[in-house]
Amino acid sequence: MSITQQYALDAYRARQHGEPPVPAPGAQDWQVMRELRDYQQFRAVLAGRPAHGRLRRALARRLRPRPTC
Template identity: 70%
Template sequence: MSITQQYLLDSYRARLHGEPEPPAPGRHDLDLARELRDYRRFRAVVDERPARGRLRRTLARWLRPRALG
């Protein structure tokens, strides 16, 4: 059963019982991503690491050509 089918079934059951419908699939994904980003930044500050730009700096270090010799 797909997520959409499960959502439709849950919505149907909720209507039969007079309960509120469940949230649509994916409705809160963006909020979750923001909360995760904020939590990771918070943990970086608490652990005394740079809170921003860590990914870009790491990629630049990996992709930087190394001098031979």
């Protein structure tokens, strides 16, 4: 059975039992990846390693002096 068929079956069963519909496959993939990245950064900070990623780059841009033309 493919993932699409399983989703259709689960959605049908949920509708028959009056339950909320199940999320479509892949609907939460990006959120899961963001949470995994945040968790890894959190663990790095707890271990005493510097955090990496978007926040650090944004702070570096803000703190870097701009060249004057």
